[in-house]
Amino acid sequence: MFSKRKTKKQVPIGCLSRMCMVSDVSVSTICLILLSCLGTTMAGWVDPDTPKGFHKTKALTDIDKRQYKLVFSDEFEQEGRSFADGEDPKWTAINKNDYTNDALHFYSSDNARVTNGVMNITTEEKVNEYRAFNEKTKKFYADKKHIQSGMLQGWNKFCLTGGIVEFRAKLPGDSGTGGLWPALWMLGNLARATYVGSSDFMWPYSYNQCNE
Secondary structure (H helix, E strand, O other), rough: OOOOOOOOEEEEEEEEEOOOOOOOOOEEEEEEEOOOHHHHHHHHHHOOOOHHHHHEHHHOOOOOOEEEEEEEEEHHHHOOOOOOOOOOOOOOOOOOOOOOHHHHHHEOOOHHHEEEEEEEEEEEEEEEEEEEOOOOOOEEEEEEEEEEEOEEEOOOOOOOOOOOEEEEEEEOOOOOOOOOOOOOOOOOOOOOOOOHHHOOOOOOOOOOOOOO
């Protein structure tokens, strides 16, 4: 949910409230529903706050008649939860520059916060100075950006090879107005978002089994 309170420098980028698995925006619940044949070892990934009514589901079409079992969920009910690197078992809020698509912002874990059962990602005016790398000259240089935002990743946290992903999120802005690019997406573990070299030609691909 978005706060209706207006501020001069901080803008809500999104809120996620029910998620069954995700990455950039504001979330309130995440649920990942896979075939029960994946085994019971996944039980620890199901949030105890997820209502029992969401532990099973079916596909939207009659082509797939199988029943799916919930193996991952996140309700974001823990107030003040930290997503800084190494502090959360399910997610990481990255701290780094993003040069994808000429992005104007710097990502900070401070901009991904849980409040009132919702994971909020915000964008604000804030200067960040950092060491950047020029891929053409292969040299580092000093750079800075004046906008700070957040990205939540599940990279290298949880393994799945197929199933149903559900989430509930509220995104900001108008679909016909440019400037904001809130998004939730999935990317195979062979690559990592914002590490551009790793994702070249990798978007459709990942491992075909979970062996760790």
